[in-house]
Amino acid sequence: MQGLNVDVVIQGREYAALKDVSFSVERGQAHGLVGESGSGKSLALRSLMGLLPSNARVTGGSATFKGADLFANRGRNIRKIRGAGISMVFQEPAVALNPIARVGTQISDGIAQQKKMSRKEARDYAVHMMGLVGIPSPELRVDAYPFQLSGGMRQRVMIAASVACQPDLILCDEPTTALDVTVQAQILALFNGLKEELNAGILYVTHDLAVVSELCSTISVLYAGRLVESGSAARVLGDPQEEYTRALLAATPRIDEPGQRLRPIPGTTLALRDRPADYSFAMRIAEHALDTPTNFEEQ
Ligand SMILES: Nc1ncnc2c1ncn2[C@@H]1O[C@H](COP(=O)(O)OP(=O)(O)OP(=O)(O)O)[C@@H](O)[C@H]1O
Ligand SMILES: [Mg+2]
Numbered sequence: 254m255q256g257l258n259v260d261v262v263i264q265g266r267e268y269a270a271l272k273d274v275s276f277s278v279e280r281g282q283a284h285g286l287v288g289e290s291g292s293g294k295s296l297a298l299r300s301l302m303g304l305l306p307s308n309a310r311v312t313g314g315s316a317t318f319k320g321a322d323l324f325a326n327r328g329r330n331i332r333k334i335r336g337a338g339i340s341m342v343f344q345e346p347a348v349a350l351n352p353i354a355r356v357g358t359q360i361s362d363g364i365a366q367q368k369k370m371s372r373k374e375a376r377d378y379a380v381h382m383m384g385l386v387g388i389p390s391p392e393l394r395v396d397a398y399p400f401q402l403s404g405g406m407r408q409r410v411m412i413a414a415s416v417a418c419q420p421d422l423i424l425c426d427e428p429t430t431a432l433d434v435t436v437q438a439q440i441l442a443l444f445n446g447l448k449e450e451l452n453a454g455i456l457y458v459t460h461d462l463a464v465v466s467e468l469c470s471t472i473s474v475l476y477a478g479r480l481v482e483s484g485s486a487a488r489v490l491g492d493p494q495e496e497y498t499r500a501l502l503a504a505t506p507r508i509d510e511p512g513q514r515l516r517p518i519p520g521t522t523l524a525l526r527d528r529p530a531d532y533s534f535a536m537r538i539a540e541h542a543l544d545t546p547t548n549f550e551e552q
Contacts, residue, residue: 341425
């Protein structure tokens with residue numbers, strides 16, 4: 254992804270939601286795209302899939318996947334892109350799963366058509382994938398409907414359905430935020446296994462730096478549509494160069510330091526239509542300087 258610009262039209266006016274955003278995802282590795290709510294993470298991910306909302310469009314940049322330009326045939330070729338090995342895992346399984354189809358069918362449908370599998374082969378493959386994502390007794394659950402499974406199991410089914418076609422690139426938009434901490438840890442372990450097992454690249458969007466440190470080898474930090482800092486996860490988390498990254502870190506609970514004091518970031522990212530053209534984190538902090546001390550280096 255090189256120099257991505259995305260504009261959004263609100264009440265007839267065009268606003269720049271993403272400005273010059275670049276990152277890359279290597280095979281067998283995960284890249285974390287992090288930032289607070291409203292920073293543009295979902296828009297960045299959706300632009301790769303050609304799944305932007307109707308009032309948003311890519312106005313610049315290029316995205317290359319296996320040598321092909323993803324933006325070249327926008328619109329017409331989404332099916333082809335998915336077929337060629339990019340899949341997406343959403344935050345809410347409820348939206349992605351069909352409530353009235355058996356989970357096994359939903360997992361194997363795509364690949365069964367592609368490979369012209371028999372019903373028995375497709376069912377066996379679904380059982381295999383359910384086992385791979387850590388669903389206990391998959392042969393008993395393969396014929397269940399989504400509502401018969403717990404939230405964590407549904408999330409696993411969705412992941413199994415996304416990776417069933419053996420994608421080379423998996424795009425994840427906060428797939429664990431709706432889950433409790435234990436299930437979250439299991440899903441992260443699952444992604445860690447999948448990136449090795451499938452030798453797939455993972456683009457992982459989240460506001461949670463703790464998640465990123467578990468999974469990702471490289472990170473990009475996004476603030477209000479612009480890239481603030483990027484590099485190896487060890488370097489960005491261990492030796493952040495930008496005040497915004499330090500602020501995010503100071504606001505993130507650390508597993509190795511229970512009982513530490515967290516410092517929430519003052520204020521919120523301004524909505525698109527309220528942002529001045531050169532809107533920066535420093536401007537937000539200046540606005541809130543009277544409420545809170547703002548030296549994030551101390552923690
Ligand atoms: N279709 C749309 N119409 C108007 N504004 C939009 C639209 N989609 C996104 N935005 C705005 O663009 C900005 C970036 O949105 P985006 O959904 O990418 O943020 P995000 O980083 O994914 O946030 P979150 O963590 O809350 O999911 C936000 O200010 C959002 O309100
Ligand atoms: Mg989002």
